[in-house]
Amino acid sequence: MEKFTVHTGTAVPLRRSNVDTDQIIPAVYLKRVTRTGFEDGLFNAWRSDPAFVLNNPAYAGASVLVAGPDFGTGSSREHAVWALQNYGFKAVVAPRFGDIFRGNALKAGLLPIELDLKVVEELWAAIEADPQLSVTVDLQDRQLRAAGREWAFPIDDFSRWRLLEGLDDIGLTLRHEESITAFEQGRPEWTPVVH
């Protein structure tokens, strides 16, 4: 995985709550067997509306998505994370994320940033006033900076370290293979074994 330390870019305001993963990428786009090329499915239904915010040329090239509460609820499809990344997003800001989406994002290197709804509303207003507003996401300092202000965001030490170092989770776990093997010796004899 690529290391994530500090990212600076422009942002796009998505004034919606409950953006479920079916909205982020409809199931019909999940037929592919690759991890790339999902950008065409991103918010596919909404993008057919010319008034949808991603169709506004003022926000072209934005790399930080700022959304309402309960972003990424519903389906576990990691394709939702890939679609956002394939489109060019590096971070998503929302007051609250679906748990599975948040976990998937952390695994794949898309930074989920939780900030209060009040802050998100301030960001929306600032971005709409100036679509070229520079937004800095600083994982090192756990801060989001924009318009001369800064907001701290929460992230656990372990996830932060993994992202900063760009570490592969499987590699980390396999360092403890002896513990896994030891655990396997003590599993109850009745646990099912597929034949």
Add this chain to the structure above:
Amino acid sequence: MVGEARPRTLAEKVWNAHVVRSADGEPDLLYIDLHLVHEVTSPQAFDGLRLSGRTVRRPELTIATEDHNTPTDNLLTISDPVSRTQIETLRRNCDEFGVRRHSLGDSQQGVVHVMGPQLGLTQPGMTIVCGDSHTSTHGAFGALAFGIGTSEVEHVLATQTLPQPPLKTMAVNVVGDLAPGVTAKDLVLALITQVGTGGGRGHVVEYRGPAIERMSMEGRMTVSNMSIEWGAKAGMIAPDETTFAYVEGREYAPKGEAWDRAKAYWTSLRTDEGAKFDTEVTLDITHLTPFVTWGTNPGQGAPLGASVPDPADFAEDADRVAAQKALEYMALTPGTPLRDVAVDVVFLGSCTNGRLEDLRAAADVLRGRKVAESVRMLVVPGSASVRAAAEEEGLNEVFTAAGAEWRFAGCSMCLGMNPDTLKPGERSASTSNRNFEGRQGRGGRTHLVSPQVAAATAVVGRLAAPADLN
């Protein structure tokens, strides 16, 4: 979470029994007893294994089926070449890595969360994962079961473990009893409307109370299945005699003395007296009646006897805006009685309500009646084995005599991925789990309902309960 003396919750007991490694400042590493695999969320994970030269650590704790992207009108032809490639990729991956698969045409093929329990692979006290959010279904057996993304699928394939951040526990204390004609689906839809789609976030939930204890395994699976719809990580129910009776005798259930030892252990999997949950919620179902959704998330629901709400009546800004947008999408006017809402399609099936008991309940309503001419009704058994059992009882004849379509097993119209979809503007009453915009097909409008309400709606042509038919 360590310490023998402290009373513990069911979730903590199962968690603690699976900790491979625990270290300060790191997530616990949990052992995974069963990994369910399907065609949509696994190809990139198998690719990852190949790229890094890894193997499947425990293929015998892994099992695959084909469900999301399969047709339900036949077992042989997948006409969409992209879908066909995905299915063939799963078959190739399973064969290459030694994973057992139940493919189209196999007697155990079906929706992944119907397959596990019917084979007896789902047992109390296990950890179960799958690249599918409705893995919470298996919590009905007192297993710790949750959905994962594709990176985690690869992690489990490679290591049979998952690092997990500390859990928070929640009790849903169900007060009262289900009135006749009111179902597990109504209960869970009412719960989600009460607590909201984010209400369970970060928690492993335990459903408790006499109504849960009296519920069949099928009903419990419906409740646990929809845990994810209010944001919970997992939804558990303590195993009891109902659970043991369901598991006993199934293909992978322990036999003989192993059964006795297993049962003795499973009996200990109850929340101890005095154990503390991080959060407690009370759901009073004393006056619960059939419940349906009117909006575009599962928390936008109301009793069938109510009317479409007025967004202006919502206290919170976010809820008001969400309701406004939902009603625009659903083409509904505030104040319209829900019983006046006409539907085009009725879908009976899915991991929420596609088991034999669900089909029986719907057939009881449809027996001797006809599906309204304006309605297309699809009946999609949750698995090939449910389909066979239903045919043995003649349920298929009840459905076809009523004018419904009797299909092969799969996820079907739950998710708008395979050929079974709503057309733009079509409205459905669906026994599935998500009424998101476009979930059942682009521009489709979904009302979530119980199997009984689905059947009555099919007869009337508008949202209805069986009691409306008399």
